[in-house]
Amino acid sequence: MGTLKTKHHIHTLLFLTALIFFLSTPTSLADNTNLIYKGCADQKLQQPYSQNLKPLLSSLLAESAQKGFAATTQNGLTGAYQCRGDLTSSDCHSCVAKIPDMLGRLCGEAAAAARVQLSGCYLRYEVVGFKQVAATQLLYKVCGARRVVDGGGFEARRDAAFGMVENGVQSSGNLFYTGSYQSLYVLGQCEGNLGNADCGDCIRSAAEQAKDQCGYSISAQVYLQNCYISYSFYPNGVPTSSSSSGSEGGGHPHTERTVALAVGGVAALGFLIVCMLFLKSVLKRRGGKR
Incomplete structure (x- = not known):
């Protein structure tokens, strides 16, 4: 029973140590998908445009896995997305993928035009012919x-x-x-x-x-x-x-955060090594008493 109890404590300590290590090194995706602003038209999409919105967004999302910018017009709707120029294709796709679900929460039922800007990308769409603002607005x-x-x-x-x-x-x-x-x-x-x-x-x-x-x-x-x-x-x-x-x-742009993550990762790794050495010492002492 003593050996079983010791193993249980060891496994628990190892789990907690690993958990601390992984929690101390968050991914960069959260930075790229922070909401900066949103713009939603007061007018709502009417049929048949409302049912054409999902295919348009799906098309843009598929493009985002290949390139950082795309614009398209489909079935009376025009849309575009763009990722920050230093994002990888994978990060770009992950960023754009966040926006379709956000549109419903941010703009309610399908707006006639909408734009969502995250820290790493944006996506916009509007009904063809919708009043445009100036390029430098x-x-x-x-x-x-x-x-x-x-x-x-x-x-x-x-x-x-x-x-x-x-x-x-x-x-x-x-x-x-x-x-x-x-x-x-x-x-x-x-x-x-x-x-x-x-x-x-x-x-x-x-x-x-x-x-x-x-x-x-x-x-x-x-x-x-x-x-x-x-x-x-x-x-x-x-x-x-x-x-x-x-x-x-x-x-x-995220230099300070990168440095912080590096320091946090090194500290967590050091803590993990100390715990492993402590466990090794405990097991060695217990083995010597048998």
């Missing part, structure tokens, strides 16, 4: 609550970083750009069917909106109809291993 903005108190050339650095985004999206080949410049991390992307020049114009408009709407905020996200731009200011330098203050780099 402001849809949503988020300005960081903290502000840069000591200017220290922040405005000039931010404007230079925005210029990098404007040039970068046009030369990147996929209308997407990320980079860092003197303590600023910046990101921009245009809808996949824009030409390079139109993309540059849209990003320039988004940058102007960010300046006007958010001023000296330490961070901002600005979404227009056909593009978006974001920035984050790090007084001590953008926390990436590949960039430093005063140089352009290819930073990653």
Whole structure:
């Protein structure tokens, strides 16, 4: 009975240790599927359009497993999706797959037009002929609550970083750009069917909106109809291993989170090793008493 009880305690401790380890290393999918904003038309889809919505969404979802942007028109409905330019095909598909189920909760019964923006992707649809907004229409903005108190050339650095985004999206080949410049991390992307020049114009408009709407905020996200731009200011330098203050780099938007996960994973692994050594010691002592 003593041996059976000891094994039970060992199995329980191993299970709890493994559970702690896995809970300390969450996946990145949650970051990509955080809701940013939603837009829903007041008008509702009428027959036969309402029954055509599901096939349209299914078609877009299937496309998302192959490429980061697609737009299509089917049976009187037009729709499109786009994933952030640094997502893999698998992450893109997983992100877009979240939206069809969210549409019902966010917009109620099928709206005549809807758009759902997640942190890693968006999906939109509307009835053909539905009134469109301008390509540079402001849809949503988020300005960081903290502000840069000591200017220290922040405005000039931010404007230079925005210029990098404007040039970068046009030369990147996929209308997407990320980079860092003197303590600023910046990101921009245009809808996949824009030409390079139109993309540059849209990003320039988004940058102007960010300046006007958010001023000296330490961070901002600005979404227009056909593009978006974001920035984050790090007084001590953008926390990436590949960039430093005063140089352009290819930073990653989730650097701080990646570092936190790495530290958490190492700590959990260390705890697991300590537990295993403790168990080995206990078993060795018990074996010596027999």
